[in-house]
Amino acid sequence: MSRQVDVPFLDLKAQYVPIKAEIAGAIDRVLQSQQFILGEEVKAFEDEIAAYCGTRHAVGCASGSDAILLSLMALGVGPGDEVICPAYTFFATAGSIARLGAVPVFADIDPVTYNVDPQEVRAVAGRCRTLKAIMPVHLYGQAADLEALLGIGRELNVPIVEDAAQAIGGRDAGGVGVGSRGTLGCFSFFPTKNLGGYGDGGLVTTNDRLLAERIASLRVHGETSRYHHQLVGLNSHLDALQAAVLRVKLGHLEGWHEARIRNADLYDEVFRAAGAATSASPLATGGLPLRTPSRPKPPARHIYNQYVIRVGAQIRDELREHLGKKGVATAIYYPLPLHRQVCFADLGIGEGELPHSEAAARETLALPIYPELAPEQLRHVADTVVEFVERHAPVSRTSSG
Numbered sequence: 001m002s003r004q005v006d007v008p009f010l011d012l013k014a015q016y017v018p019i020k021a022e023i024a025g026a027i028d029r030v031l032q033s034q035q036f037i038l039g040e041e042v043k044a045f046e047d048e049i050a051a052y053c054g055t056r057h058a059v060g061c062a063s064g065s066d067a068i069l070l071s072l073m074a075l076g077v078g079p080g081d082e083v084i085c086p087a088y089t090f091f092a093t094a095g096s097i098a099r100l101g102a103v104p105v106f107a108d109i110d111p112v113t114y115n116v117d118p119q120e121v122r123a124v125a126g127r128c129r130t131l132k133a134i135m136p137v138h139l140y141g142q143a144a145d146l147e148a149l150l151g152i153g154r155e156l157n158v159p160i161v162e163d164a165a166q167a168i169g170g171r172d173a174g175g176v177g178v179g180s181r182g183t184l185g186c187f188s189f190f191p192t193k194n195l196g197g198y199g200d201g202g203l204v205t206t207n208d209r210l211l212a213e214r215i216a217s218l219r220v221h222g223e224t225s226r227y228h229h230q231l232v233g234l235n236s237h238l239d240a241l242q243a244a245v246l247r248v249k250l251g252h253l254e255g256w257h258e259a260r261i262r263n264a265d266l267y268d269e270v271f272r273a274a275g276a277a278t279s280a281s282p283l284a285t286g287g288l289p290l291r292t293p294s295r296p297k298p299p300a301r302h303i304y305n306q307y308v309i310r311v312g313a314q315i316r317d318e319l320r321e322h323l324g325k326k327g328v329a330t331a332i333y334y335p336l337p338l339h340r341q342v343c344f345a346d347l348g349i350g351e352g353e354l355p356h357s358e359a360a361a362r363e364t365l366a367l368p369i370y371p372e373l374a375p376e377q378l379r380h381v382a383d384t385v386v387e388f389v390e391r392h393a394p395v396s397r398t399s400s401g
């Protein structure tokens with residue numbers, strides 16, 4: 001029997017080993033300074049991220065969830081206000097809206113990119129009475145259709161707040177970095193993101209100086225000068241230790257993005273050779289009933305925080321179990337769309353009302369994609385997937401090609 005190839009979903013130790021000395025130096029610098037909250041290290045990181053994202057300002061905070069919360073607070077979103085967001089995303093997108101007493105208004109997604117569908121946004125906006133913002137999510141590292149969404153925002157005179165938590169370094173159809181075209185861009189440095197800290201961290205980008213100042217004040221309880229408060233804010237700092245770690249990792253980020261893209265290319269190639277449908281043919285029949293992630297055309301750039309395939313709902317969970325037995329860890333992002341969460345039951349959105357979000361929740365599976373994966377690991381994952389899908393839903397050879 002051949003040797004089992006183990007493939008964890010993510011291997012942060014493999015990323016740490018080659019940068020260990022650099023990280024130790026950065027941490028020691030902070031320890032020598034004994035300045036742990038905000039300060040110069042955080043300021044330097046904010047400047048570097050603003051340059052990386054192509055915005056005038058960047059304001060660090062305690063998490064990606066707080067980045068969203070602070071952004072909405074800075075825009076004056078409060079009780080009863082409506083904010084449109086996709087139904088298929090990480091909970092924090094809608095949770096941060098609800099924490100302000102505002103109402104998340106769920107829009108359905110595009111079934112190919114899994115990003116919010118601008119047509120759906122327009123449709124739900126037409127039913128809103130107190131719409132204050134539209135919050136697209138650049139899901140899995142692929143930019144949402146910002147051009148269309150910015151147009152809708154201008155038409156309705158509401159700001160676009162980009163939830164770019166999964167997509168730092170991603171570029172939209174015009175080749176522009178995510179988090180720079182909307183009024184505000186929200187980033188997370190949770191350890192599993194492409195730029196992950198050694199704990200929680202987040203940041204807001206903007207070109208609007210007044211909003212940047214307001215967020216910088218809101219993150220220190222709304223303080224304007226020492227012990228004087230014009231607004232009620234919260235305690236949400238980016239730690240100097242996290243900033244120091246993130247500054248080191250930012251220097252490696254492009255290389256890590258490229259490695260993820262190379263890994264995605266390899267998966268795509270194996271799946272396509274086996275007859276999988278590509279994103280361009282979402283309803284293709286006659287091939288392998290597996291769909292690879294959608295692949296935006298350059299200058300757009302997908303940074304593959306996740307590589308998510310799609311299979312029939314009847315076999316998704318079995319495929320996951322089978323991969324687990326073969327040593328391959330996978331994940332489901334996300335098994336229950338937000339409009340079906342118990343905490344949002346009072347919004348009264350029934351099963352079937354947002355069908356593309358519901359289908360994605362049943363049919364998608366995220367495969368390991370982290371930069372340090374070895375070619376033999378990638379092969380093992382891809383071959384195991386193909387072999388299982390072929391066995392459970394044989395490839396029809398009637399199609400051409």
Ligand SMILES: *Cc1c(COP(=O)(O)O)cnc(C)c1O
Pocket residue numbers: 063064065066089090092093137163165166188189190200201202
């Ligand atoms: C990770 C994530 C967040 C929240 O970030 P935290 O740093 O974990 O608070 C928000 N939105 C999306 C889409 C995310 O993936």
